[in-house]
Amino acid sequence: MSHVYLEVYNKKQEKWMIVDATWDKGLAPKLPVSEWDGKGDTAIAVKPIEILKERIDKYDGLSEAQRTELKVNGQFFEAFNKWLESIRI
Numbered sequence: 740m741s742h743v744y745l746e747v748y749n750k751k752q753e754k755w756m757i758v759d760a761t762w763d764k765g766l767a768p769k770l771p772v773s774e775w776d777g778k779g780d781t782a783i784a785v786k787p788i789e790i791l792k793e794r795i796d797k798y799d800g801l802s803e804a805q806r807t808e809l810k811v812n813g814q815f816f817e818a819f820n821k822w823l824e825s826i827r828i
Contacts, residue, residue: 742785759784765827
C-alpha cells in the first residue's frame with residue numbers, strides 16, 4: 740500500500756515540513772487527527788515502513804502502480820471510505 744502526504748516549504752525556517760491531512764477533524768473521536776502549528780511536521784497518519792522521496796510538481800494522473808493498486812484494492816477502498824463517512828461527526 741502507498742500513502743501520500745504533503746510537504747510544504749516554510750520560507751521563514753527555510754525547511755520542508757510534513758503535513759499529513761489524512762484524517763479530518765470529523766474523524767477525531769475514532770482516529771488520531773494531526774494538528775499543524777505551521778512550525779514543524781505533523782504525524783504521518785499511516786506508520787511508514789519506508790519513506791520514498793518522490794517530488795511530483797505536476798499531476799499527470801494515476802501511475803501504473805496506482806492503477807494496479809486500485810484494481811486489487813478498489814473494493815476495500817470503497818468500503819473503507821463508506822465506513823469513514825459513517826463515523827465522521
